[in-house]
Amino acid sequence: MKLFLSKLLIVIIPVGILLVTMEVLNRRNDGSSIYIQNEYFLENSSKLDGLVFGSSYMWCGIQPQYLDGNVASFALEGSALNIDYSIFTYAKEVSRPKFVLLDASKTYLINYRTPNFIKSVRLPYYFPTIKASELTGYFLTEIPLNQYFPLETSPNYDQWGYQPEIPEEWNVFKKLDYQDSLILNHPRMEALYTFVKGNIRADKTKENLDLYRRILKECLDKNIRIIFVSTPKYHLFNRYVDGLHLDEREAFMEEVVDNEHVFFLNYDTLYEKNSQLFFDVNHLNNEGSIQFTKVLNSDLTSILN
Amino acid sequence: MSFTTLDFAVFISIVFLLYWFLFNSLKRQNTLILIASYVFYGWWDWKFLSLIIISSLVDYLIGMGLGRTKHNLKRKMLLYSSLATNLGILFLFKYFDFFLDAFKVLFSIQSTPFQAIDVVLPVGISFYTLQTLSYTIDVYNKKIKPHHDIVSFFAFVSFFPQLVAGPIERAANLLPQFGKERVFSYEKAADGMRQILWGLFKKLFVANHCAIFVTEVFTSFGDQQGSTLFIAAIAFTIQVYCDFSGYSDMAIGLGRILGFNLTKNFDYPLFSRDISELWNKWHITLISWFRDYVYIPLGGSRKGKIRKLLHILAIFTLSGLWHGAHLTFVLWGVLHGIAFLLHIIWRERRPRGQVARNGFLPSCVEVFQMIRTFLIFAVINIIFRIDTFDDGLNFILEMFSLSFFSVPYLPDPALGVGCIILFSVEWLQRNKNHGLEMNSQKTKGTIRWSIYFSLILLILFFSAPGSQFFYFQF
Numbered sequence: 092m093k094l095f096l097s098k099l100l101i102v103i104i105p106v107g108i109l110l111v112t113m114e115v116l117n118r119r120n121d122g123s124s125i126y127i128q129n130e131y132f133l134e135n136s137s138k139l140d141g142l143v144f145g146s147s148y149m150w151c152g153i154q155p156q157y158l159d160g161n162v163a164s165f166a167l168e169g170s171a172l173n174i175d176y177s178i179f180t181y182a183k184e185v186s187r188p189k190f191v192l193l194d195a196s197k198t199y200l201i202n203y204r205t206p207n208f209i210k211s212v213r214l215p216y217y218f219p220t221i222k223a224s225e226l227t228g229y230f231l232t233e234i235p236l237n238q239y240f241p242l243e244t245s246p247n248y249d250q251w252g253y254q255p256e257i258p259e260e261w262n263v264f265k266k267l268d269y270q271d272s273l274i275l276n277h278p279r280m281e282a283l284y285t286f287v288k289g290n291i292r293a294d295k296t297k298e299n300l301d302l303y304r305r306i307l308k309e310c311l312d313k314n315i316r317i318i319f320v321s322t323p324k325y326h327l328f329n330r331y332v333d334g335l336h337l338d339e340r341e342a343f344m345e346e347v348v349d350n351e352h353v354f355f356l357n358y359d360t361l362y363e364k365n366s367q368l369f370f371d372v373n374h375l376n377n378e379g380s381i382q383f384t385k386v387l388n389s390d391l392t393s394i395l396n
Numbered sequence: 397m398s399f400t401t402l403d404f405a406v407f408i409s410i411v412f413l414l415y416w417f418l419f420n421s422l423k424r425q426n427t428l429i430l431i432a433s434y435v436f437y438g439w440w441d442w443k444f445l446s447l448i449i450i451s452s453l454v455d456y457l458i459g460m461g462l463g464r465t466k467h468n469l470k471r472k473m474l475l476y477s478s479l480a481t482n483l484g485i486l487f488l489f490k491y492f493d494f495f496l497d498a499f500k501v502l503f504s505i506q507s508t509p510f511q512a513i514d515v516v517l518p519v520g521i522s523f524y525t526l527q528t529l530s531y532t533i534d535v536y537n538k539k540i541k542p543h544h545d546i547v548s549f550f551a552f553v554s555f556f557p558q559l560v561a562g563p564i565e566r567a568a569n570l571l572p573q574f575g576k577e578r579v580f581s582y583e584k585a586a587d588g589m590r591q592i593l594w595g596l597f598k599k600l601f602v603a604n605h606c607a608i609f610v611t612e613v614f615t616s617f618g619d620q621q622g623s624t625l626f627i628a629a630i631a632f633t634i635q636v637y638c639d640f641s642g643y644s645d646m647a648i649g650l651g652r653i654l655g656f657n658l659t660k661n662f663d664y665p666l667f668s669r670d671i672s673e674l675w676n677k678w679h680i681t682l683i684s685w686f687r688d689y690v691y692i693p694l695g696g697s698r699k700g701k702i703r704k705l706l707h708i709l710a711i712f713t714l715s716g717l718w719h720g721a722h723l724t725f726v727l728w729g730v731l732h733g734i735a736f737l738l739h740i741i742w743r744e745r746r747p748r749g750q751v752a753r754n755g756f757l758p759s760c761v762e763v764f765q766m767i768r769t770f771l772i773f774a775v776i777n778i779i780f781r782i783d784t785f786d787d788g789l790n791f792i793l794e795m796f797s798l799s800f801f802s803v804p805y806l807p808d809p810a811l812g813v814g815c816i817i818l819f820s821v822e823w824l825q826r827n828k829n830h831g832l833e834m835n836s837q838k839t840k841g842t843i844r845w846s847i848y849f850s851l852i853l854l855i856l857f858f859s860a861p862g863s864q865f866f867y868f869q870f
Binding site for chain 2: 092094095098099102106109110230233234235236237
């Protein structure tokens with residue numbers, strides 16, 4: 092038995108050291124936008140004016156550096172309200188923002204994320220309000236280890252976690268020379284529409300509206316103003332979404348907006364004919380994002396003052 | 397809890413230490429195995445533990461009853477009670493919805509007094525049902541005596557290394573091992589570890605790489621070239637082999653570490669020279685179960701050639717249905733049965749002994765025979781992976797269309813490396829019990845350790861992200 096155990100240890104010890112080292116390196120080299128966003132948030136938590144929550148619409152659309160005041164963004168690619176609510180619960184305990192910008196895109200209301208998503212973006216490692224039990228594993232490191240080499244930090248995010256230079260494969264509009272006829276027939280449009288249509292579920296929308304209400308209540312309780320923002324989308328997307336008759340958002344806004352503590356800024360059609368400002372039908376590119384953030388900043392200034 | 401998870405690594409380490417250091421009497425070890433097996437199974441869903449307990453209790457009591465009575469009718473009634481309970485549970489959880497749908501389609505009716513129960517299939521139910529049934533049938537046939545020790549009987553039914561995906565053990569082989577003093581053997585445990593390592597390599601490296609490619613091609617087979625479909629069909633058979641035989645290797649290895657000898661489940665079937673040889677080497681414990689408990693009781697080959705062929709077709713169909721409550725599985729079984737029958741009808745001279753028994757390399761005839769057998773097997777297996785019969789037919793038609801001669805879309809090169817290692821090692825070891833069986837005295841330590849670390853590093857650095865074991869769905 093001694094011989095067996097000692098030989099087993101010859102295998103287990105180096106493998107254990109390798110895995111522990113990889114885990115430490117992975118946690119230190121986390122290149123996700125949420126890691127960088129959280130770093131910024133923690134460094135500035137005592138002096139923050141505003142927080143941004145939402146999906147890639149908000150992440151790609153709003154660049155906090157062009158907003159007056161100190162704003163941290165938690166907008167996250169692929170996010171949904173169930174995720175945002177958990178992050179919001181954490182953020183409101185750590186900071187005292189004056190306002191919150193919350194995604195109000197129509198199709199955002201149909202999003203819902205499962206534990207797989209939560210694991211893939213490593214949320215429980217940063218936000219105690221997202222339960223670690225929702226993870227399917229306890230460690231960042233998973234085999235095969237070759238996926239972590241070369242060890243590099245991140246794409247070129249700015250300090251707010253915004254990514255000015257997006258990967259080439261995302262930039263569908265540039266690839267299609269910003270032409271409607273080509274965009275319309277591109278397979279990704281079909282895939283996007285199928286995805287959006289397939290995701291529509293009345294129960295999830297209802298859950299999301301409930302989450303809106305909870306965020307709203309908690310903001311009002313803490314005297315935080317809440318601004319629902321729908322970022323600009325391209326007209327092809329707007330027309331498709333119009334056809335889906337997702338009317339819950341408008342009804343909800345009519346119910347809650349008081350233009351004193353709760354606002355709704357709808358920019359769906361702001362740039363809808365200007366393809367040069369988008370990288371695909373529902374996301375602004377860097378230039379579009381700078382332009383839009385400046386417009387938003389001006390509107391926010393008038394609202395908040 | 398799956399063998400390839402960190403949870404299991406922690407679990408088996410605790411069980412191993414308790415088993416050999418603290419629970420060092422036979423009774424305590426059997427109790428520990430029983431508790432560990434229930435924890436292992438309960439990790440998936442503790443609610444389904446009740447099914448194993450019911451199954452174990454019924455067969456334990458019926459076994460005792462069979463031992464007490466000599467009255468034929470009573471014995472028969474007891475046997476039927478066991479069959480009704482075990483097959484009833486299996487039917488309810490696995491086949492009820494399938495037969496309900498089939499009934500509706502067959503009689504063109506919209507509704508029946510019964511509703512579909514739409515319940516999750518309890519993991520391993522098909523495996524442990526056959527295992528526990530074999531005990532009752534053997535006791536009924538007086539091949540074995542009823543087992544009196546309730547703890548070891550329950551541990552036999554739920555023995556965690558082979559509980560969820562086999563090998564399907566016979567009571568005659570496994571139960572007596574629960575009654576014998578188990579002494580730790582270094583050679584046995586080291587060999588078990590080697591077999592586990594080989595199983596891990598087959599699953600995590602080869603099967604998982606195959607799974608990625610196969611999933612990609614099979615889900616979009618309408619857009620793929622025939623040549624790509626052909627490679628995917630081959631990759632799928634390699635995936636199933638490595639996934640399932642990898643699991644069996646791990647199960648047998650774990651058994652050896654705990655002092656048990658489990659039955660070999662795969663005997664290098666991909667080197668078979670004809671269909672009959674392949675089915676003697678593929679999922680051995682299932683095929684032999686159907687042979688002993690279905691084929692032979694039906695009359696086997698004793699009732700004329702036509703009946704023999706029908707009996708063979710029946711067990712292949714049943715084997716297909718055992719795999720899953722879906723028409724494609726039934727069809728898969730029927731097609732393999734037909735291939736087997738054709739082989740019997742036009743039987744050429746049956747190959748004897750191991751392949752290439754006179755040398756290192758096979759003869760040209762043997763190479764041809766092996767490729768032919770593998771291809772027949774791989775083409776029929778398409779139906780095992782595809783969703784509907786129509787899709788299967790379209791897949792095969794597209795595969796053998798003119799686009800068969802086009803340049804294929806190739807999988808990750810790591811899959812090629814994995815297959816080269818797999819086939820080389822298994823070819824070299826084809827007369828041994830498993831791919832890494834070696835004699836510590838004859839093989840130099842440096843070579844052995846180089847092999848271990850090479851495989852471990854390959855698994856750690858270049859395996860593919862995990863998919864669940866393929867046979868867990870059955």
